[in-house]
Amino acid sequence: MAHSMGGSAWSTTHAGVHRLLKRRPLLPRGATVLVAVSGGQDSVCLLKLLVDLRPKWGWRLRVLHCDHRWRGDSAANAAFVQQLCNQWEIACRIVTAEADYATEAAARHWRYRVFEEWAMQENCTHVATGHTASDRAETLLYNLLRGSGLDGLQALAWQRPLSVGSAVSLVRPLLELTRQQTSDFCRQFDLPIWADATNQDMAYARNRIRLELLPYVRDHFNPGADATLAHTAELLVAEVALLETMAAELYEQVVVPPTESGPWQIARSPLAAAPLALQRRVLRRVLHRAIAAQVSFDHIEKLVALLPAPNGSQSDPFPGGAIALVTGDWLLLVGQEQ
Secondary structure (H helix, E strand, C coil), X not given: CCEEECCEEECHHHHHHHHHHHHCCCCCCCCEEEEECCXXXXXXXXXXXXXXXXXXXXXXXXXXXXXXXXXXXXXXXHHHHHHHHHHHCCEEEEEECCCCCCXXXXXXXXXXXXXXXXXXXXXXXXXXXXXXXXXXXXXXXXXXXXXXXHHHHCCCCCEEECCCCCCCXXXXXXXXXXXXXXXXXXXXXXXXXXXXXXXXXXXXXXXXXXXXXXXXXXXXXXXXXXXXXXXXXXXXXXXXXHHHHHHHHHHHHXXXXXXXXXXXXXXXXXXXXXXXXXXXXXXXXXXXXHCCCCCCHHHHHHHHHXXXXXXXXXXXXXXXXXXXXXXXXXEEEECCCC
């Protein structure tokens, strides 16, 4: 499976990722890359691949490890990552959380802020994370079961700006590998791995999907479920991009944003003439900007129902007190918190 090449072993996984990076310009030649390394199998696999491929691509690599202080062994975990980087002669930065982040979402938000900060400081053009096809499959199921639209189902794209308007790209070079494959790779090269006990904690919905739901699906429905679901997410990325482009054009044509004296205004006839999928996307954009709350399917449907409604019709209040009102060919959102 592996044979030696230029002082480091070369495997089918190395070849696959090398080919992928030629096909998808995720990490251009000579890029300065900040690699997010937790110490688990996926991020260690990613780091080893990038170190071994570096002579072919001329990347400059830096490692960042975020210590959330969630577990008693988190300092030892950080020391493990530092030791691995010393061994592989890569600059490593450990950042420790100053606050306690109660939820996974809050911790992730902090982590991405840290990525941005250090990428800027180290002049990195890219931040690479070890997300796999299995993560993509889990995210699709997690969002599907929470009631997400297409946008949630296509989460974990190959690449995106690290934050809105950021010049730094977040890239995920391992999205074609399953977690089983990163595990096999680490075994094949006898790589040290830090086992994170929180990954076994069934209090987290994602862990229950990973440890209970996906294995059940693999055993009873489709042994290749991780890859199949990841491919579904990949198809949805392109479809969502198309719908978003069309919705943005339609939004510009039919929506008049509020002024100091006037409310949001939506032209009913041209919007009603558009396909329902685009109506919903345009109205969701308006609601995202107009109400200070999570926008639900029901909120959007309330506005859809008013597109053909008679003059004077109105909705019941949205969160924050706004109501939608039909005035001639206009749908107005009035009384919202600006």
